[in-house]
Amino acid sequence: MKKEVLIAHGSGGEASQTLIKALFLKYFKSSILKKLTDSAVFETDTSSLAFTTDSFVVDPIFFQGGDIGKLAVCGTVNDIAVSGAVPKYLSLSFILEEGFPIKDLEKVVRSIAKEAEKAEVEIVTGDTKVVDKGKCDKVFINTAGIGFFPKSVANMGKMVNIRPGDVVIINGSIADHGMAVLSSRQDFDIESDIQSDCACLNHLIQKVLSQIEGVKFMRDPTRGGLATVLVEIASSTNLGVEIDEKSIPMKEDVESLCELLGFDPLYIANEGKFVMVVDKSIAEKVIGILHNNKLGKDSSIIGKVTEKYNGKVVLNTAVGGKRIVDMLTGEQLPRIC
Amino acid sequence: MDYISEYRETKKIENIVEKIKAISTKKVRLMEVCGGHTMVIFRFGIKSLLPDNIELISGPGCPVCVTSRKYIDKAVAYSRLEDVIITTFGDLMKVPGSSSSLGQEKARGADIRIVYSIMDAIKIAREIQSKHNSEKKVVFLGIGFETTAPTSAAGIKIAKKEDLSNFLVYSAHKLMPPAMKALIDEKVKLNGYLAPGHVSTVTGSKIYDFIAKKYNIPVVIAGFEPVDILQSIYLLIKQIEENKFKVQIQYKRAVKPEGNLKAQKLIQEVFEPRDDWWRGLGVLENSGLKIRNKFEEYDAEEQIKVKVEKTVEPKGCICGQILKGVKCPKDCKLFGKVCKPINPVGACMVSSEGACAAYYKYNRV
CATH class of the missing domain: 3.40.50.11750 (HypD, alpha/beta domain 1)
Structure with missing residues (x-):
């Protein structure tokens, strides 16, 4: 491991994985933690619980399509929602920089309240710390969230049920969040109307899970993007994942900006998307349900799980070629969430 | 699109x-x-x-890849000076020098800022000079071929016109x-x-x-x-x-036989050819661009004298042969084992445009 913490350690890609495995898991021996799912799932006497935590350091704090407050709620809610649980309670801890305008803080708090109401989650505990000017950047938010599993729903963060032939679905266009935040940065002289996809997905996910059986796995492709989730599926199951580039939804302006700046959209963060692996027999029905919802109207089947290419993700490129998709290895864009 | x-x-x-x-x-x-x-x-x-009888090999056209360790070592030495702010394209951050990299120096507290063009670097220099009234020098790491050299030349001319005395370019431009x-x-x-x-x-x-x-x-x-x-x-x-x-x-929508005369003139005016060291190829005659004496007040090498550690080349790395197209990344013993994009040993693994990085990311089977 490196001697100092580098920006890449926060990328969600290979460097983050190395830090987690070589340092945190070396000291923390919990069998639940070891699974490294978005939410920790554990049993109580009456039901299963999902428990998660997250921190938000996005720069700038206000961006097109959202702000750090909305992002904190959505990010936490989605980590619980993709496990299959219904998010219920959230905690919020603020680390504030001396001199941060109260009016900006109020704007953030108002946005948190609004998003929490929409998602039907309650902020039930919190904490505030203030540090000297220059010791943090405006505001950082740490959250925790708890959710409860409906009786019929199993932990969707586990990959044990994934089989060859299963179908991979995404609920809309990729790379919106990362490119929206980037183009909102002042030092970055680019004007665009790209909006972050930042949204709570719990209602949409429950709509699918309550209507249909056969969903096998879910994860939200945040830092590290769609590619990272697909690589995790392939490497954990030792099966192949075959994806068609043409079927991956993308907004035209996002694609153009990625093209212009040389970013691979597969690795750019999303904040209102889930990747779902489902049994082939229900794929069309799931797409039908998703298409009826604002947050799923651009849903698409993007590929399948296969016995070929074990442990690898293979992309059928837009021009008919094939290539391997690998884990993000450096930092693509720091401080995106 | x-x-x-x-x-x-x-x-x-x-x-x-x-x-x-x-x-x-x-x-x-x-x-x-x-x-x-x-x-x-x-x-x-x-x-x-493509059919099997057509083989494509990757050449030395990634500017980061051909940049020498010596250059990085000197940039690292500059970054350790109290009164220097380094401005650079992001790709250079990971390039390993003999004992450190710009990325590591940044983590240790050096003021190193990623910019997307030399204009961003000039903006920083302007602000430092006018607003903060600081003595700090802003050094832009000028790398790239004939494509980026004209922008560096234009940047130096702007600095001269505005009398920006704290702006310097450390040129690794190549032809x-x-x-x-x-x-x-x-x-x-x-x-x-x-x-x-x-x-x-x-x-x-x-x-x-x-x-x-x-x-x-x-x-x-x-x-x-x-x-x-x-x-x-x-x-x-x-x-x-x-x-x-x-x-x-083939690229007729962008390339004319005579090229961009204005850009060529800019390069001519600000730079002169010099023999330069290419990673993997060695010293090539008249292959690098040095800032002309006329503009030496903007040449970091002339203006900042600094002690640089002894350059050490990595053992087992065959980047040189890969750049020449003689060997393929998978022929390298370090490839994918010791040398990965996250911890690059050789230059071809550093830049996303490097042959090894591309091979690792897209074609590793």
């Missing part, structure tokens, strides 16, 4: 691939010189579309044709050059004439979309099969 999609149409691609297959009889090795081309070839899986010549002189086996599109927008096509005439190697200046690359390969194969050796421009 209408302006791009026509260059990625599956039908068009299939047609060109069929045309290539129809005329191609000889076993050939074609070199794409430019790192941008390498990326497109890997990203779209172009190699998987493409000497490297292309060196590869042939070193007897690297190749039958055709896919010449760099962006470099050629500045230089024009004439700078490659000597390659076609003197060495009997066809040159096609290629664009950066899949259709461009395949059309260029077709044009090269056609020349090879017909025993013709000339320079052709």
